[in-house]
Amino acid sequence: MLPATFKLCAGISYRHTRNMTGLRKNALAAIHHELNQMAGPGSENWIHHVRRRSSFLSSRIEEVEEYSQEEVAYVKQGERALQEAISILAEQDGWTTETIASNGDKVLSKVVPGVGKVFKLEVVVDQPPDSLYGELVGNMEQMGEWNPNVKQVKILQKIGNDTMVTHEVSAETPGNVVGPRDFVSVRCAKRRGSTCFLAGRSTQHPGMPEQRGVVRQVTMPAENGPTCIVLKPDAENPNKTKFTWLLSIDLKGWIPKTIINRVLSQTQVDFANHLRQRMASNVSLEMVPAC
Known part of the structure; x- marks a missing residue:
């Protein structure tokens, strides 16, 4: 779910979507929902998950890098x-x-x-x-x-x-x-x-x-x-x-x-x-x- 959320957030950085208030609201709501789910009983759990997710996404980007x-x-x-x-x-x-x-x-x-x-x-x-x-x-x-x-x-x-x-x-x-x-x-x-x-x-x-x-x-x-x-x-x-x-x-x-x-x-x-x-x-x- 979180990678999809990142894509949604990335969408609002494009000029033709910046003024789409509904899209911005949906993105913020999605992030808030994801972080609340990650937080669970421990208030700092989401930090671990974000780091882990970020590491995973970075590794995936490296994996798809094209080589001859x-x-x-x-x-x-x-x-x-x-x-x-x-x-x-x-x-x-x-x-x-x-x-x-x-x-x-x-x-x-x-x-x-x-x-x-x-x-x-x-x-x-x-x-x-x-x-x-x-x-x-x-x-x-x-x-x-x-x-x-x-x-x-x-x-x-x-x-x-x-x-x-x-x-x-x-x-x-x-x-x-x-x-x-x-x-x-x-x-x-x-x-x-x-x-x-x-x-x-x-x-x-x-x-x-x-x-x-x-x-x-x-x-x-x-x-x-x-x-x-x-x-x-x-x-x-x-x-x-x-x-x-x-x-x-x-x-x-x-x-x-x-x-x-x-x-x-x-x-x-x-x-x-x-x-x-x-x-x-x-x-x-x-x-x-x-x-």
Whole structure:
């Protein structure tokens, strides 16, 4: 009944109906009737119902938003990557320690059937999840400014609030053991309560053909598993974040697996340290008094 009432109210905003006194009276009477029904025995119940109804209507509006077939395909790829990553992270058995840093940061690995070897970074960062989410998602294109392992991140296309297609160019490793690579990825950013997710996997995009001088990391989903960053409040201190990064990537080329494993593990540990420095720098800038 309430959605119909909203439509009735919307009608009086049109010029040709504004002066229809009967319509305005009917709309007001309908609203009054609906709110009285919602109120029931508790005087504040209607607030809950209005919020719930508004949320429902908003979600329905989002659901009917029209996407092209290409956009729908990207959304499905991103959501599939997220679900696969969550499934991998949910399995607690079979992880082997690759490295443990002096500050407690650690990288684990395991072989997942149908995916291959995956790496999992587990660290605690002295920043709340919202701050990290804002940096990693909201300021994604600035990552090359603070992470020396990344030359550039560019958002090629945004689809709704949760999905984007990005192009990332990695820097070569010391000694050029692993040369520069570039990645075209579909990314899915979600928030579930206090937990934030940023999942992705390689894809193709017409706006970013292969680049000269770098190895394009494009493989079929069955050959290249998902990546995912999970941000969750630390159990002991909600102002800190339990940061988990699942990495599944085939670097291609004639590189020994032992070197690849070492490079990927070190890249994850380095990322955590660079992220800490970036967040500390942001805090310092916020504390500088204005002139």
